[in-house]
Amino acid sequence: xxQLVQSGGGLVQAGGSxxxxxxxxxxxxxxxxxxxxxxxxxxxxEFVASINGSGDxxxxxxxxxxxxxxxxxNAKNTVYLQMNSxxxxxxxxxxxxxxxxxxxxxxxxYDYWGQGTQVTVSS
Numbered sequence: 716x717x718q719l720v721q722s723g724g725g726l727v728q729a730g731g732s733x734x735x736x737x738x739x740x741x742x743x744x745x746x747x748x749x750x751x752x753x754x755x756x757x758x759x760x761e762f763v764a765s766i767n768g769s770g771d772x773x774x775x776x777x778x779x780x781x782x783x784x785x786x787x788x789n790a791k792n793t794v795y796l797q798m799n800s801x802x803x804x805x806x807x808x809x810x811x812x813x814x815x816x817x818x819x820x821x822x823x824x825y826d827y828w829g830q831g832t833q834v835t836v837s838s
Contacts, residue, residue, distance in 0.1 A: 717741040717813050717827040724809065724832035727801055731836070735796040737811030737829050744792040745769065748818040750825055751785060751796045753807035753834075760810070764796060765818040774818060779805075801836045809834050 723735040741747065750765040764785040765774045773785050784797040794811060809832050812825035819825070 717747065719811050719813060719827055719829035721809075721811055721829040721832045724834045726835045726837065729801060729803055729836055729838050731801050732797070732799045733801065733834060734798065735809055735811070735832060735834075737794045737796075739792045739794075739813060741792065741813075745789045747813045747815055749785075749787060749794040750812045750814075750818065750820075751794075751809060752812060752822060752825075753805075753809045754831075755804075755807040758807075760822055762820040762822070763809070765820065766794065767818050772818065774820065798834070801834075803836045803838045805834060806836050807834060808832065 718740040721737045727733050745768045748767050751763040752760050753763050754760040766785045770787045782800045787794040811829040813827040814825045
């Protein structure tokens with residue numbers, strides 16, 4: 716059982732930056748692909764970014780490409796989401812997720828989820 720604990724988030728003005736962190740309890744952290752998803756009010760949860768176990772393969776939703784960066788530190792069992800040039804439409808609850816094996820963009824492919832953290836971007 717992998718436990719994911721998120722930190723970061725909050726309120727920021729449009730154009731600003733935030734960094735989310737997600738720490739895992741799993742010793743074999745490097746065996747897990749990690750993803751970030753988000754859910755805006757009234758919308759379904761959507762894929763944001765993913766990273767493979769070794770950290771050398773990343774994937775991004777078109778809506779965040781060039782603005783967000785996913786990274787991981789396997790020595791610290793932590794994955795990060797650096798969010799720059801934030802827009803009001805980035806406002807959502809952000810979730811980290813983990814799965815063993817390769818990265819996926821589908822929500823249902825992930826077995827373990829963080830508690831979620833609110834990101835609010837004001838215009």
